[in-house]
Amino acid sequence: MKVHVEVDMTPEEARSMMGLPDVAPLQEKMMEEMQARMKAAFDTGDPEAMMQAWMPLGGAKAFEQFQKYLWDGARIMAGKKDKA
Numbered sequence: 001m002k003v004h005v006e007v008d009m010t011p012e013e014a015r016s017m018m019g020l021p022d023v024a025p026l027q028e029k030m031m032e033e034m035q036a037r038m039k040a041a042f043d044t045g046d047p048e049a050m051m052q053a054w055m056p057l058g059g060a061k062a063f064e065q066f067q068k069y070l071w072d073g074a075r076i077m078a079g080k081k082d083k084a
Helices: 013-015 024-044 045-053 059-077
Strands: none
Touching: 024 045
């Protein structure tokens, strides 16, 4: 036996029904903080400062590691040996 239930509600209504917290104020505060950091970085005109404002948890180094991960995955999928 199959039972299909269709519920029409907004994401906010679904979160409150499941007892999840309202994170909208936190998201607003985080967006304000990110905008302030990005504006400060743009005002300096320093590309590295801009990257650190966009990616505060590692900056360009984290991006390089992620890019290496993607290339290594593509190389493995293509059947090529890993570079040493």
